[in-house]
Amino acid sequence: MKPKHSLIRTFSTLGLMGFVLLSCEPLVTEFRDIEDAILYESSSKTNIQNSPDSLLVMTWNVRFGAARIPWFGDSCGDRVIMTSGEVVVHLENIADYINNIQPDILLLQEVDVESKRSGYVDQVRWFLDNTYFNYGAYASMWQAQFIPSDGLGRVDAGNAILSRWEITEAERIQLPLRTDQDGLTQYFYLRRNILKTRIDVPNHDFYAVCTHTTAFATDDTKQKHIEMFYETISSIDTNAVFIAGGDLNSVPPESTTDYCMSDICSGESFHQAGDDPEHKEGSYFYNFVGEPNLIQPFYTYFNSAIGVVDASLESNFTHSPWNTDEESENYTDSDYWDRKLDYLFSNQPLKEGKTHQNQHQLSDHAPVSAVLGLP
Amino acid sequence: MVGIVSFLCTTAAASENLPKGNFETGLFQPLRYGLSEKIEIGTHPVLMFFIPNLAVQKHHPNWAGLALASRHSLFVPTPLLKMVTKKGVGGFISPEFDVPLMIALKNEIQLKRTLNDSWILSGTAGLTLAYCSKKLDKRTTIDLPVVFPRLGVFYNGYGINFRLDFSGTLLPRLDLLTDLNVLLLPGMEEGFAFEHKSLLTWALSNRTDIQIGYKLIFGEYPFGVQWHLLPLLDILWRW
Numbered sequence: 346m347k348p349k350h351s352l353i354r355t356f357s358t359l360g361l362m363g364f365v366l367l368s369c370e371p372l373v374t375e376f377r378d379i380e381d382a383i384l385y386e387s388s389s390k391t392n393i394q395n396s397p398d399s400l401l402v403m404t405w406n407v408r409f410g411a412a413r414i415p416w417f418g419d420s421c422g423d424r425v426i427m428t429s430g431e432v433v434v435h436l437e438n439i440a441d442y443i444n445n446i447q448p449d450i451l452l453l454q455e456v457d458v459e460s461k462r463s464g465y466v467d468q469v470r471w472f473l474d475n476t477y478f479n480y481g482a483y484a485s486m487w488q489a490q491f492i493p494s495d496g497l498g499r500v501d502a503g504n505a506i507l508s509r510w511e512i513t514e515a516e517r518i519q520l521p522l523r524t525d526q527d528g529l530t531q532y533f534y535l536r537r538n539i540l541k542t543r544i545d546v547p548n549h550d551f552y553a554v555c556t557h558t559t560a561f562a563t564d565d566t567k568q569k570h571i572e573m574f575y576e577t578i579s580s581i582d583t584n585a586v587f588i589a590g591g592d593l594n595s596v597p598p599e600s601t602t603d604y605c606m607s608d609i610c611s612g613e614s615f616h617q618a619g620d621d622p623e624h625k626e627g628s629y630f631y632n633f634v635g636e637p638n639l640i641q642p643f644y645t646y647f648n649s650a651i652g653v654v655d656a657s658l659e660s661n662f663t664h665s666p667w668n669t670d671e672e673s674e675n676y677t678d679s680d681y682w683d684r685k686l687d688y689l690f691s692n693q694p695l696k697e698g699k700t701h702q703n704q705h706q707l708s709d710h711a712p713v714s715a716v717l718g719l720p
Numbered sequence: 721m722v723g724i725v726s727f728l729c730t731t732a733a734a735s736e737n738l739p740k741g742n743f744e745t746g747l748f749q750p751l752r753y754g755l756s757e758k759i760e761i762g763t764h765p766v767l768m769f770f771i772p773n774l775a776v777q778k779h780h781p782n783w784a785g786l787a788l789a790s791r792h793s794l795f796v797p798t799p800l801l802k803m804v805t806k807k808g809v810g811g812f813i814s815p816e817f818d819v820p821l822m823i824a825l826k827n828e829i830q831l832k833r834t835l836n837d838s839w840i841l842s843g844t845a846g847l848t849l850a851y852c853s854k855k856l857d858k859r860t861t862i863d864l865p866v867v868f869p870r871l872g873v874f875y876n877g878y879g880i881n882f883r884l885d886f887s888g889t890l891l892p893r894l895d896l897l898t899d900l901n902v903l904l905l906p907g908m909e910e911g912f913a914f915e916h917k918s919l920l921t922w923a924l925s926n927r928t929d930i931q932i933g934y935k936l937i938f939g940e941y942p943f944g945v946q947w948h949l950l951p952l953l954d955i956l957w958r959w
Binding site: 370417423424425426428459461465490491493494495496497498499 | 811
């Protein structure tokens with residue numbers, strides 16, 4: 346029998362060594378270039394069509410269930426943290442609309458799954474439990490135990506795809522980080538991605554690809570994101586069918602590129618000598634040569650829900666920041682939106698393309714849908 | 721933030737009071753002063769400007785053959801929390817919320833048994849009472865290990881803690897402290913935290929120690945449960 350001192354020393358040393366080997370979750374998650382996305386499945390399935398000849402597809406940036414609240418980061422507001430009750434009410438309104446329109450495939454952006462700002466509601470799970478969708482996939486673009494800024498705290502937000510049919514493969518493809526930020530800001534900032542899924546649509550090799558490209562970069566990051574999105578969908582087997590889209594944060598060719606003065610918040614100044622920044626981040630679409638025409642290749646080589654000519658019409662605008670004249674009696678639906686940032690493309694014909702401008706309180710983005718004809 | 725976490729980790733009853741007239745302080749640990757052979761007071765002098773704090777530890781006559789001590793501490797996190805309630809970097813709490821006056825009074829009783837020449841086992845039970853001048857919005861919680869259960873008392877009104885310490889000498893000049901700590905916020909949904917700490921103390925000289933160790937934490941938070949493993953590091957000076 347070893348002396349007591351020796352036993353105590355031995356166990357203490359082993360204990361220390363054991364705990365040193367424990368791995369820790371990082372403060373901010375830095376993703377690999379390509380990795381599996383997270384798959385979800387509804388606890389109660391709804392019936393699905395065996396052999397559809399067309400699909401209703403939709404894309405929607407749901408603004409993490411914030412509806413039209415004056416959130417600090419994307420509108421001239423002071424709100425940061427919602428209550429879970431508040432978020433659920435907003436999600437219920439979104440779900441009601443989805444359940445009314447009944448898309449077969451839904452591409453979602455700005456979905457929170459574990460964020461303090463949205464009451465830690467897992468919104469992918471919530472949508473599966475409160476709509477007819479059976480399967481989901483999620484790719485985080487911002488996952489941190491704690492963001493020490495503006496009271497944000499814990500955050501996990503990203504892109505999601507919901508489907509009636511089983512999602513058999515789901516891949517998260519990392520997009521380049523912004524290079525116009527200092528190292529510390531870049532570390533805690535978003536890591537945008539492309540979510541590429543393969544869906545078991547009967548009798549078809551079917552892909553759904555969703556992305557949300559950079560909104561606020563002032564360098565050429567957006568070009569890299571759009572080009573990578575284009576390459577991703579171009580590399581899909583030509584015999585397969587794909588629907589691709591999302592919030593590309595780019596205006597259609599030949600569109601207005603400067604929204605600085607319409608988006609300006611109280612106390613801000615732009616376009617004046619000495620202003621730094623000269624343009625408001627996220628409101629200016631000519632940061633580099635060629636930015637206004639970034640989307641052109643998609644119109645050239647793919648089918649789109651809204652044609653390139655119609656894309657510049659007010660009736661197809663999909664976004665505006667907080668509008669202080671909400672629900673004005675003098676407004677039409679189009680008055681709530683002032684630019685188009687959301688798109689749907691496919692290698693198959695898209696018909697009945699529609700921008701759902703009538704729901705202007707559910708998010709700062711309007712959904713876009715189309716009917717995808719299956720070969 | 722490292723300093724504040726270390727301060728929160730080490731605001732616990734020390735096994736031994738300092739001799740009368742002696743001081744001890746660390747980079748992160750509080751300044752302790754032996755007021756008498758039985759009474760010690762402590763405060764963290766730097767953090768006093770951000771988290772006003774004061775602690776008194778008193779040794780009582782033995783009870784049932786066990787050494788008995790009590791520790792009473794007061795801290796006011798309001799100034800620090802107001803500093804981190806802001807827009808931009810450093811904002812731990814959203815500026816849409818107000819931080820009221822917050823005062824916490826923690827009372828602990830410790831029973832200690834000397835096992836042999838080198839090792840001591842002690843058990844501590846504590847009750848923390850918290851006062852807020854206004855009801856705190858639950859969205860102001862800082863959902864981080866160490867911080868959440870300790871500030872949780874201000875949302876719950878009170879908290880309870882139990883701790884088991886095992887300390888002693890491993891080698892000449894090398895001491896070990898290891899503890900198991902349970903923090904409870906009865907009635908609160910996220911009311912349980914378990915912490916385990918191990919600290920090695922190496923005596924560089926008669927007056928200076930270096931401490932290195934870890935803290936393993938399991939806690940309930942508004943987002944669910946999570947484990948954390950944090951490093952601990954400090955340098956202590958005595959005079």
